[in-house]
Amino acid sequence: MLQSILIKNIYVIDKNYSCDKKYDILIKDGIISRIAGEIDECTDITVNGEGLTAFPGLFDMHVHLRDPGLTHKEDIITGTGAAAAGGVTGLLCMPNTKPCTDNEETIRYITDKAAGTGVKVYPCACITNGMKGEQLSDFEMYSRLGVKAVSDDGRPVESAGMMYEALKKADEKNILVTSHCEDMSIIGKGIMNKGAVSEELGVNGMDRASEDSITAREIALAGAADCRIHIAHVSTKGSIGFIRDAKARGIKVTCETCPHYFILTDEKLRLRDADYRMNPPLRESSDVEAMTEAVKDGTIDCIVTDHAPHAASEKADFEKAPNGVVGLETSFAAAATYLYHTGKISLARLAQLMSENPRKLLGIDPVYVREGYPADMCIADMNMEWTVKPDELHSKSHNTVFKGMKFKGKPVMTISDGAIIYSDPQIKY
16 A cells, blocks of 8 residues: 655645745655645655755656666666666666567566566667568557557668658557667767767777768658657757757657767767767767757757666777666756756756656656646755765666766655655655
8 A cells, every 4th residue: 555645845846836935745645635835744754855856757768778688787677776766757668678679578578577666667669670670560569569669779770761661650650760860881880989089099980970861861751751750869969950950840850868968078088988988979079069059949859868788897898898878877967967057957947858758759648746646756956966986876787977977966766656666865754
């Protein structure tokens, strides 16, 4: 039976309430029963919300849980644990598992294993069978199973004709197509951004033309088909320029970026540390500025993590290591530090980017800190200053680009369907 919870003196991020006034929140039977200036009621749990802020539960629509098949890196239980510690109550997990998510058995395996974790996990299914780019997957089956999105993330759909057909089939089933924009013939053997740093290090670079060209292709296809397209992990000023222009022309394009793309540059690669390698790679200062501006002006719809765990042994060799970084436990803090505390965006905009928009794009019921809605929230201390220590992360892997960095703002409690699924040791109740 769910416990009743009373949270006292907390700020609420919701259009129905003043952001500079403190409220009490009463939770009963998993529902936000009442929000008021003062609530005097005996409950099972009372939380002191002084100095804290209640956000709608975060949703990360780009996560690699590595389960099934790659569970030495992460699994559904550890991944959802990391999500909960990051204030995330829902996520979309990418399909490049083993076997990949192109069949009913794997889809059901993921949803069944995630049940009971408190984090709602939605499998993103493959666009093509086996992610081989040779034949479209069974979109009819996906629709029947309630799949919300498809992608061959980790690689592009190389055939424009096949992607065009995928857009149309997905549109018929109200499934979102999300594209990993990368031209493999341009990338070659590149392992980091192609530029001055890669040249100085003497390693092959990833030319930004790879991302830009496929972004432009996907926009052209979506425009021709009059269908939705979502561009994953945007990292270049060129791509964001194409997207901004396409939106202005009424093309149904949306996009996401990750905190590392609006915070860090390829200068980090001078350390020859593979923890700073991901795909797309860290770019240059002009790209960081472009991502920040795109977050501010609304071109970017969502902030995601592209949480991609790898074992320490796999990341040991700078040039041979696989691409990918973890991010579930740092994304809110990174965005709060570099976007909110710098005055670039409001807390309401932060909630829109990390909670409202991802659910809206996927056709998932919205989450609000509002009377009558399920109690699904991220409670954060916006003034907590802390240092990222990889060994303290809940993820099975610790390959974070933010190691040693100081952030301001941190989720300290996560509530899902009225149950506390994560609580920082500092929170007493």
